Amino acid sequence: MKHTPIYGLMAEFDSASELVAAARQTHAAGYSKIDAYSPFPVEELAEAIGFHRNGVPLVTLIGGLLGGLSGYLLQWWIATVSYPVNVGGKPYHSWPSFIVVTFEMTILFAGIFAVFGMLALNGLPMPYHPVFNVARFAFATKDRFFLIIFSSDPRYSSVETRRFLESLGPRSISEVPS
Amino acid sequence: MEEQKQPVALESSAPVIGPGHSFATVTDKISAIVLTRPTSTGWFVGFGVAFLLTMMMLFAIGYLFVRGTGIWGITIPIGWGFAIVNFVWWIGIGHAGTLISAILLLLRQSWRNSINRFAEAMTLFAVSAAGIFPLIHVGRPWLAYWLFPYPNTMNYWPQFRSPLVWDVFAVSTYFTISLLFWFVGLVPDLATLRDRSQSRPAQIIYGMLALGWRGSARHWHRYETAYLLLAGLATPLVLSVHTVVSFDFAVGIVPGWHTTIFPPYFVAGAIYSGFAMVLMLAIPIRKLYGLEDFITERHLQNSAKVMLATGLIVAYGYAIEAFMGWYSGNRYDAFTLWNRLHGPYAIPYWALLICNIFVPQVLWIRKLRTSPPALFLISGVILVGMWLERFIIVVVSLHRDFLTSSWGMYYPTRWDWMTYIGTIGMFLAAMFLFVRILPMISIFEMRTLLPEAEVKPE
Numbered sequence: 001m002k003h004t005p006i007y008g009l010m011a012e013f014d015s016a017s018e019l020v021a022a023a024r025q026t027h028a029a030g031y032s033k034i035d036a037y038s039p040f041p042v043e044e045l046a047e048a049i050g051f052h053r054n055g056v057p058l059v060t061l062i063g064g065l066l067g068g069l070s071g072y073l074l075q076w077w078i079a080t081v082s083y084p085v086n087v088g089g090k091p092y093h094s095w096p097s098f099i100v101v102t103f104e105m106t107i108l109f110a111g112i113f114a115v116f117g118m119l120a121l122n123g124l125p126m127p128y129h130p131v132f133n134v135a136r137f138a139f140a141t142k143d144r145f146f147l148i149i150f151s152s153d154p155r156y157s158s159v160e161t162r163r164f165l166e167s168l169g170p171r172s173i174s175e176v177p178s
Numbered sequence: 179m180e181e182q183k184q185p186v187a188l189e190s191s192a193p194v195i196g197p198g199h200s201f202a203t204v205t206d207k208i209s210a211i212v213l214t215r216p217t218s219t220g221w222f223v224g225f226g227v228a229f230l231l232t233m234m235m236l237f238a239i240g241y242l243f244v245r246g247t248g249i250w251g252i253t254i255p256i257g258w259g260f261a262i263v264n265f266v267w268w269i270g271i272g273h274a275g276t277l278i279s280a281i282l283l284l285l286r287q288s289w290r291n292s293i294n295r296f297a298e299a300m301t302l303f304a305v306s307a308a309g310i311f312p313l314i315h316v317g318r319p320w321l322a323y324w325l326f327p328y329p330n331t332m333n334y335w336p337q338f339r340s341p342l343v344w345d346v347f348a349v350s351t352y353f354t355i356s357l358l359f360w361f362v363g364l365v366p367d368l369a370t371l372r373d374r375s376q377s378r379p380a381q382i383i384y385g386m387l388a389l390g391w392r393g394s395a396r397h398w399h400r401y402e403t404a405y406l407l408l409a410g411l412a413t414p415l416v417l418s419v420h421t422v423v424s425f426d427f428a429v430g431i432v433p434g435w436h437t438t439i440f441p442p443y444f445v446a447g448a449i450y451s452g453f454a455m456v457l458m459l460a461i462p463i464r465k466l467y468g469l470e471d472f473i474t475e476r477h478l479q480n481s482a483k484v485m486l487a488t489g490l491i492v493a494y495g496y497a498i499e500a501f502m503g504w505y506s507g508n509r510y511d512a513f514t515l516w517n518r519l520h521g522p523y524a525i526p527y528w529a530l531l532i533c534n535i536f537v538p539q540v541l542w543i544r545k546l547r548t549s550p551p552a553l554f555l556i557s558g559v560i561l562v563g564m565w566l567e568r569f570i571i572v573v574v575s576l577h578r579d580f581l582t583s584s585w586g587m588y589y590p591t592r593w594d595w596m597t598y599i600g601t602i603g604m605f606l607a608a609m610f611l612f613v614r615i616l617p618m619i620s621i622f623e624m625r626t627l628l629p630e631a632e633v634k635p636e
Contacts, residue, residue: 017634023395036395039201039370040625044633046399054396056403060411074327075338083335090339100344100422107415108351111408115358118404122397125389132392138373140393141366143201143625 007130007178008150009161010137011170016042019145022168023048026147029164033153037131037146056118063113064106071105072098130178148176194289195627196471204472204624208617209374211467217614220466225610231603238596239314247317249593256576256588261315263568264598266423267451268308268605269349270444270564272356273416274452275301279359280412283405289480291623292472296463296612297456298360303608304455305353307601312345314597341425348422355415359408362401365391366622420448427571433510434518434575437502443495450488450534451564453481454557459609461550461557463618472619475548482547485560489538492567496535510580522587523574526566533563 013019016038023036027050036045046052075098079085084092119125131137131148140146147170149161158175165173195204242249252259275297282290313322325346327336336343368388375381391397424444427435457478464473503515518527537559546552578585612618625631 016631020633037393038395038398039205039393040366040622040631041398041402042395042631042633043402045395049395051396051399054400054403056400057407060404060407078327078335079338083333085337087337087339094339097339100341100418100425101338101347103418104344104347104351104415107411107418108354111355111358111411114404114407114411115362118362118400119389121400122394124391124397125386127385127390129390129392137392141370141373141391142205 005178006151006158007133007176008148008156009158009165010131010134010146010148010174010176011165011168012136012139012172012174013145013147013170016045016145018169019147020044020048022147022170025168026149026164030155031149031153031161033150033156035148035150037137037140037148039141039143039145055121056114059117059121060110060114063117064110066113067109068102068106070109071102075101130176133177134174136172136174144171151178193474194292194476195624196474199471199628200630201625201628204628205370205374205621207469208472208619208621208624209371211613212371212615212617213375213380218466221610221614225607225614228603228607228610231600232607233600234596235600235604238593238600239310242314242593242597243319247315249591251588251590251594253586253588255579255584255586256573258315258572258576259588260590260594260598261311262426263565263572264601265308265311265315266444266568266572267565268304268311268601269352269423270420270448270451270568271455271561272301272304272308272352272452273420273445273448274456275299275304276352276356276359276412276416277449277452278456279363280409280416283409284413288627289476291627292469292474292619293456293460293477293481294623295360295363295620296459296609296618298356298363299609299612299616299618300452300455300459301356302353302360303605303612304452305349305356306608307605309349309353310601341422341429344422345426348419352415352419355408355412359412362405362408363620363623364616365389366393366401367617367620369393370621371617417445420444427575432575432579433508434499434514434571437499439495439498439502443492443498446488446491446495447564447567450485450492451561453485453488454560454564457481457485457553457557458561461554463613465550467613467618469619472624478550478553479544479547482541482553482556485538485557486541489534489541489560493535496531513578514575517578518570518574521574521578523570523577527570527574530563530566530570533559534567537563 011022013022019036019038020042023034023045026034027048032050034049036049038045076093079094079098080092086092087094090097131146136144137146147165147168149156149165155161162173250259250261252261275294278290278297279294282294313319316322316325324334325336325343336346338344365388368384369391372381372384372388375384421441421444424440428437428440430436460473460477460481464470500515503511506512518524538556540546540552541556546556573588577588
């Protein structure tokens, strides 16, 4: 039989509280390549697996600055350099008139950067992922909570890690084929 | 510590979510509407009627493309007519969706979780309906892309000192951000549908749309950040959109338009009509799909209160307009007021006052605030009133301005009515499709409302 490499070991829990407690213990036990899955955002969970900050705010800020600057410069260049039109004797560079479009462009770019930045940092779209091989994982989008220790973790060992996960009192443990 | 767990249960007795629900029942109940429950005859009848009205709209627009805007009632001096009245009305309706999804999220009003999804859908469809009008009103709609700044062989650029160009940016940004907000909110629920659906095509379609969402803690962390940032961006955006729409009028010098109260009073009016539309959709939907557990009395009551508050701001706007007409000493402003009260369009103006100011005052009565049929009726009255308001602002201001020699009258034609009623059909057809193929209540946000979602401290 063909040997399938193992992607990790996955434990299933009944509640968010159990999962957070298990994730904390796993992290404390020295496992670093771990992830947890829940059917709704659980604030404490990211902390528990040692994930504290993400890059989305910075990406959004860059998008907003880019949008605002390009919006203003576009109007300035059009109104003073490329297509100057005298409207009621107003100066060509009549900046108060340019605020609305600058504002809208700031919001537009910041919003687009926030969404696509979030997706890119999350590595989405990714229609296939090894965790989907576990049949029980379909409940991760309903009412079950999962913890995985990846086989790439330096402390991973198929016997020791399974024993460790069993000590956390999960509902079930499954091997995730990659 | 204990009282912190129930942040908004102070006055209303009705809960945000009915008793006896768990993660599984919430998931099943909402996803079943899309996945397993048979489509009712009522749905087909409703969708059929809405679809026919959509076809009527396309017919009216098709004929417009053949004959030009002369088939409408617009004349000089009333060059704006129904197209702009309907544009402002629809854009305003959209505002409640963003208010519910963004502003109430920032204010931590968790009751919003069961109505934000379909309110956001309502925003998208209302803005789509709104967007049709300026495009077909430009006269040569095949050249509508001239509104955007792009390098061209005519060596021409849009005039950025014009509020009409600001409006292009405001409305297109609003639509884009609303679409992103709605789609981002849908992704985890699409993953739920992917995992729940039994048929292969549904699994593939929902699976592709879900982008491979798997609910990882890292993903949720970035997701929550992005969602919160989007809400923070959408909040000033939604206030700016109707402000910019009001600039279309207020920057002009026409009496009845040239006033600084327009931005706040337009925004309040937008939210007012938007909540009326939310209620007109929510009340039948919760009844037909048996969602009284999720869209409870509390939601109806809160929406009614928002309508009452914004309605009073609108009433204040009318009062200040009337006061300034008298107090400014400007004879044209004074005449505008007289003309509204006694001129040829006096009946719409008095009807507007009755619909927008007098009738909604019954919402002070608690019994009516919690009665779905009464709320449905009052919301209908408010929607009519807000439409009349835009009619008064656009038509009555334009039809008699400074020079008596340039006065005129505006009479909408059957093509005006067909286009307007047709967009209502298009809006409803889109809503019918939405409730049938997508989860109309945010499943994952409903899960967070359950007590078992709380992580117990060790």
